[in-house]
Amino acid sequence: MRTALVAALLAAPAAAAGDRIEDVSAVLRQRSDDARTEDDVAFELAGLGRESVPVLFTLVTGEVYDAIDPELFSEPDAWRVPPDRFGAVGEAALVLLPASSVVRHVGVRVRAETELGVRLAGVRVLGLVGSAEGLPPLVEVLRALDGPQLGQRYVRAHFERAFEAILVDDREAWSALGELLAELEGMPLGVAVDAIAATGRSEGIDALLALLGRDADLDVSVVERVAALRSARPWDARYDPRRRLRKLLTAEAASLRAAAAVAAGRVNDADAAPDLVDLLDDREARVRRAAAWSLARMAGTAEPAEPEAWWAWYEAETKWHEEAFHGLVAELSGEDAALALEALRTLSRHRLFRDEVAVALADALPDQSSGVARASCAVLRELDAAAAVPGLVVALNADDAEVRWAVHETLAALTGEEFPCDRWIWTRFVDGELR
Numbered sequence: 156m157r158t159a160l161v162a163a164l165l166a167a168p169a170a171a172a173g174d175r176i177e178d179v180s181a182v183l184r185q186r187s188d189d190a191r192t193e194d195d196v197a198f199e200l201a202g203l204g205r206e207s208v209p210v211l212f213t214l215v216t217g218e219v220y221d222a223i224d225p226e227l228f229s230e231p232d233a234w235r236v237p238p239d240r241f242g243a244v245g246e247a248a249l250v251l252l253p254a255s256s257v258v259r260h261v262g263v264r265v266r267a268e269t270e271l272g273v274r275l276a277g278v279r280v281l282g283l284v285g286s287a288e289g290l291p292p293l294v295e296v297l298r299a300l301d302g303p304q305l306g307q308r309y310v311r312a313h314f315e316r317a318f319e320a321i322l323v324d325d326r327e328a329w330s331a332l333g334e335l336l337a338e339l340e341g342m343p344l345g346v347a348v349d350a351i352a353a354t355g356r357s358e359g360i361d362a363l364l365a366l367l368g369r370d371a372d373l374d375v376s377v378v379e380r381v382a383a384l385r386s387a388r389p390w391d392a393r394y395d396p397r398r399r400l401r402k403l404l405t406a407e408a409a410s411l412r413a414a415a416a417v418a419a420g421r422v423n424d425a426d427a428a429p430d431l432v433d434l435l436d437d438r439e440a441r442v443r444r445a446a447a448w449s450l451a452r453m454a455g456t457a458e459p460a461e462p463e464a465w466w467a468w469y470e471a472e473t474k475w476h477e478e479a480f481h482g483l484v485a486e487l488s489g490e491d492a493a494l495a496l497e498a499l500r501t502l503s504r505h506r507l508f509r510d511e512v513a514v515a516l517a518d519a520l521p522d523q524s525s526g527v528a529r530a531s532c533a534v535l536r537e538l539d540a541a542a543a544v545p546g547l548v549v550a551l552n553a554d555d556a557e558v559r560w561a562v563h564e565t566l567a568a569l570t571g572e573e574f575p576c577d578r579w580i581w582t583r584f585v586d587g588e589l590r
Contacts (some may be wrong), residue, residue, distance in 0.1 A: 196245035205256040215247025254286040262292035282317030285324030318350030352380035360394040375414040382418035396426045404430045409439040420449025455506035464505040484515045488522035510542040517546025551578040
């Protein structure tokens with residue numbers, strides 16, 4: 156029986172603990188003509204105050220079943236919430252209470268417990284509360300798990316979801332993350348890497364780059380996830396990993412060179428093109444394949460080519476950029492629609508500088524005629540260059556309804572998001588306030 160355990164973990168003496176258990180039980184018990192929902196019950200439980208946190212947590216862990224008269228469970232109609240939903244209602248109530256009170260108690264429990272089920276319940280609650288205060292106990296418990304436990308996918312998933320939720324819900328958590336990650340290694344560090352990547356936050360780029368060199372087995376995973384975060388939000392100039400990734404193209408480990416080569420293509424790093432051409436002669440086939448893939452992606456062609464051909468392509472592209480790019484950009488906003496469309500077609504063929512092209516196209520939209528603006532949106536979708544997103548958001552205010560529709564369609568295509576055609580909402584997304 157765990158009644159003694161429940162009472163011992165409460166902040167007040169055992170008698171008061173029993174009173175709180177009775178208070179929670181009373182809220183859960185059915186009343187005549189009561190048609191309240193689970194949400195109503197959760198609000199009422201939260202109304203018992205922060206002193207009820209320990210008992211509410213036993214709803215989540217299942218320990219409460221040992222603290223309530225077992226005869227009551229033989230009467231399923233006696234409860235406002237089915238007993239198998241106590242855990243969900245307990246979680247909902249805990250989220251409504253002050254985060255510091257919940258984290259304090261749950262942190263003590265998960266640190267002291269050895270039973271995996273209780274620990275995972277606590278991890279889940281810490282994630283739901285979403286406070287930076289929950290990171291230290293989360294990291295401590297993660298570090299304490301043994302390999303076989305952490306090797307179970309559902310266990311890893313609990314920690315990954317909790318990490319992700321805290322980092323997304325409380326931006327202060329990012330400032331504390333580096334010091335906490337220093338305490339992790341091996342599988343626990345891998346869990347943290349996956350969780351950081353899952354946030355989709357640009358802040359994760361710096362957090363992940365700081366881990367390079369900590370664990371050779373994780374370095375490739377770090378590079379892949381940094382590239383994914385950057386490619387999802389390439390407009391965020393605060394977190395630009397391209398120079399750091401470029402240096403890894405000459406790493407000693409072939410696996411890291413290959414990962415960096417693929418990353419260069421994913422983040423559209425035009426400055427990495429010369430190094431990628433050099434890697435076509437790398438001694439490792441996987442590195443050569445990765446470099447060829449990225450070059451083909453940058454060029455917008457699947458045609459294989461010898462290094463000499465790639466050098467010729469790169470020199471031609473850079474010469475075009477120096478001599479013609481800015482003039483063509485100026486024509487995008489000119490009064491001559493025919494010239495603007497011709498400039499648009501020419502720009503769309505030079506994929507090496509597609510991020511620059513995309514930004515120029517998006518910035519020109521407010522000054523273009525309806526037909527040219529809609530054609531520009533079509534080219535942006537074809538380029539698949541999310542660097543254009545901030546400029547597109549500005550263009551959501553266009554007077555022409557067809558242009559607004561085209562801009563909105565392009566935003567959805569480039570981001571995968573389904574927000575309504577509302578500039579304020581999309582601005583919050585660009586600023587990282589929405590996921």
